Structure formats: structure tokens, C-alpha cells
Amino acid sequence: MKSILKRAWAEISLDAVENNFKEIKKHIEKTSEKGVKIMAMVKADAYGHGAPYIAAALRDAGADFFGVSSIDEAVQLRNASIDTPVMITGYTPAEFIKTAIENDVSLTVYNLYNAEKISAVARKCGKNAKVHIKIDTGMNRLGFLAETASECEKSIEDISKVAALEGLEIEGTYTHFSDADGETEDYTRLQFSRFNKMLGMMDARGIPHGLRHCLNSAGIIRFSEYALDMVRPGLILYGLLPSRDMKTDIKLVPVMALKAAVSQIKEVTAGAEISYGRTAKLQKDSTLAVLPIGYADGLQRRLSGNYSVTVAGRKAPITGRICMDQTIVDVTGIPDVCEGDEAVIFGDGSYDKAPEIEALADAAGTVNYEICCIIGKRVPRLYFRNDRLVGRLNYILNKP
Numbered sequence: 001m002k003s004i005l006k007r008a009w010a011e012i013s014l015d016a017v018e019n020n021f022k023e024i025k026k027h028i029e030k031t032s033e034k035g036v037k038i039m040a041m042v043k044a045d046a047y048g049h050g051a052p053y054i055a056a057a058l059r060d061a062g063a064d065f066f067g068v069s070s071i072d073e074a075v076q077l078r079n080a081s082i083d084t085p086v087m088i089t090g091y092t093p094a095e096f097i098k099t100a101i102e103n104d105v106s107l108t109v110y111n112l113y114n115a116e117k118i119s120a121v122a123r124k125c126g127k128n129a130k131v132h133i134k135i136d137t138g139m140n141r142l143g144f145l146a147e148t149a150s151e152c153e154k155s156i157e158d159i160s161k162v163a164a165l166e167g168l169e170i171e172g173t174y175t176h177f178s179d180a181d182g183e184t185e186d187y188t189r190l191q192f193s194r195f196n197k198m199l200g201m202m203d204a205r206g207i208p209h210g211l212r213h214c215l216n217s218a219g220i221i222r223f224s225e226y227a228l229d230m231v232r233p234g235l236i237l238y239g240l241l242p243s244r245d246m247k248t249d250i251k252l253v254p255v256m257a258l259k260a261a262v263s264q265i266k267e268v269t270a271g272a273e274i275s276y277g278r279t280a281k282l283q284k285d286s287t288l289a290v291l292p293i294g295y296a297d298g299l300q301r302r303l304s305g306n307y308s309v310t311v312a313g314r315k316a317p318i319t320g321r322i323c324m325d326q327t328i329v330d331v332t333g334i335p336d337v338c339e340g341d342e343a344v345i346f347g348d349g350s351y352d353k354a355p356e357i358e359a360l361a362d363a364a365g366t367v368n369y370e371i372c373c374i375i376g377k378r379v380p381r382l383y384f385r386n387d388r389l390v391g392r393l394n395y396i397l398n399k400p
Helices: 014-031 043-048 051-061 071-079 094-102 112-125 149-164 186-205 217-222 357-364 368-373
Strands: 008-013 037-041 065-068 086-088 105-109 129-136 168-174 211-215 256-261 264-268 286-291 308-311 314-317 327-330 342-346 381-385 388-393
Touching: 008 014, 014 037, 014 051, 014 217, 014 381, 043 051, 043 071, 043 368, 051 065, 051 071, 051 388, 065 071, 071 086, 071 094, 071 105, 094 105, 094 112, 094 129, 105 112, 105 168, 112 129, 112 149, 112 168, 129 149, 129 186, 149 168, 149 186, 168 186, 186 211, 211 217, 308 327, 314 327, 342 357, 357 368
Parallel strands: 008 381, 037 065, 065 086, 086 105, 105 129, 129 168, 168 211
Antiparallel strands: 008 256, 256 342, 264 286, 286 327, 308 314, 308 342, 381 388
């Protein structure tokens, strides 16, 4: 523990994860029919929070499915003893379809060619492959096109051929909303009507659709009446809103705080130039602190001179360019700062007056999604329940 805490680390609250899941479930049950399943999205290493620990906490909280983006992410969950249904929402290369079938992982079917490949492998394995039909209602990413009448006709013909293939079990049919957090509701409602139309066409052809699902995090907040059979929360599981302007009665708690130790304190005279490129010049005698965290850890270089961390409950501006492994902050006027003290890069907005992740995202000109996803793999994740350390994930040493 001490060896980890002397550099940079992320603190993950499993209590917050459980709270967020229960709040989402309560919201869905309040605004839609009961019995709606929840697919917890844990792709991208659970949005940077550490998939094995997060998935275990969500499984225990009652998650019905897990959503990932790749076969490796799916197998990682199986290797972590997660036996809950897992679905890959993205592309799976042909040579890995067998691995998915053997691990009882559901695959996305987004065109006839893709389905035929899955069918061929399934027949060789002598097992059915579970699949979810992806309908593209306006994202124009993966999926059977469904914007125009001619596209719908072509897609339903292909989907009927998919349904006739041997070795496929249609477990679900879904779409994805591209603008559920947008300023207006019109496009999302249009996408839902297109999805409904395709479901009706499938029913008319006698094509099974299985579990119907379309709501992502923003959709759950704004369009919970579209919950259908299953919803797919992602970012809100981690206590973050898809848009800062969104209003919700879901009581979310941020899950991650990013911290670093103070490695050196130094008194530097006025006129000194700081870090690479000498982009900062001290206007007065100053006290500087060096933090062992940099852009290789996810503290983006564009934050140089544009963001303040928190040390001893007070703002410490980043001074000069952020380096790959280290960052310099100005702690002038902050009393009794010592080597080994904690600097909070972001937290939940309450801990020691730390900034929220949204403040860092704003300063970096990006979204909170990206910030938590790009926290580097040499930053260990420390897991807490009731303020007690219950686990840690060290990617570099590849061990808990």
C-alpha cells in the first residue's frame, strides 16, 4: 500500500458503484414497467475504473448483463469468475467467434455477412451462438440501416435470412441513440419510432426479436418510458452525467478520485523559468511542488498552465508544461506542505475541496467520459468499501 501511495493512484468507491446501480434501478422501476433488465456497460476497463472489481460489485448488486466492446474484454470478465451474461456490442473478428461461443458470450449481428460468419463457426462448434440484432436508426455506425422505407425493406429481408441461419439464437434486438443528451428530444424520438417500426416488421415476419433495448445513460435519464426489456447504463454507473446540463432525480455519487503524492518541495526565486520549453516564468519568489504524475498517466499536456490541483484543501496551479511522468504545481502560501502529502487531481467535489472531474474535462476541452477512460495503466486502482481498502489493481505488475 505505501509503495503505491508514494506516486499516483486512483481511489475507487465500490459503495458508490452499488449506490448508483440501485438508484438507476429505482428510477427505471418508477418510470417504466417492472422487470426491466439492466445491462451494465463495463467496456474500456469499466470506463477506466477496473473491470474485474467493478463487474463483481455490479454483479453482486444485481446486474443482469454486462456490455463490453471486444472479445478480450469479455474473456477478462470470464477469467475474473463473472458468469453473468456478457454481450459484445462491437466488432468481433472471425477468428475469435469460436472463443466467444465457448465462453457463452453474446455477439452483435449488424449485417448478413457478419451473421453468416458467426453461423458457420457455431455449426462447426456444435453450439448455438447467442446474438443481438443491431438496428441503425440514425447513428450511422454498426447496424442494419433503418432510416428510409427502402432501407427498412432491405434490412428486414437480410434479418429474415439471419433468422433462418443455423446455429444462431436471437437473444435480443437493439439500437443506440446518438443524441439523447442533446438540446432537443426530436431526433431521439425519431430514432425510437424507427426502431419500433423495425420491431413491428420483425413481428410481422415471425422473426424473434428477443430482448428489446435502446436506452444508454442519457436515454435512461430523459426517455425512461422507452426502457422496453432492458437498458444499458454506462457513465451514470460511475456517478457521472453525460452532460453537465442534464437534470435528474437519480442520486449519483462519483466513483473515482485521482491523487498523487508530493515528491519534492523547493523554493525558487523570481525570474526562474519552469519545465520544458520554459513556457512559464515566475513573477515572484515561489514555493513549488513536484508531483509524480504526467501525461502518460492521463494528466493531459493541454492542462499545462490551465488547471489547479488541490493540496491541503487549497488550489495549487499547474506551472509550466506537464511532463510525461511529472508535473510542477505552485504551492506558494499553502502552509506546511511536505513531501509525501497528497495532491488531489480530481475527486467528488467535496473531498478536501477537490475539483470534480468535469472541471478537469472543461479545462482540457473534452468530456468526462474521456478523462476517466484515459487514466494510465501505471496508475493503480485502489478499491474501498466503508472507507476500508478491500482490493487493488496494479496493471504494470499484472496482479491484484
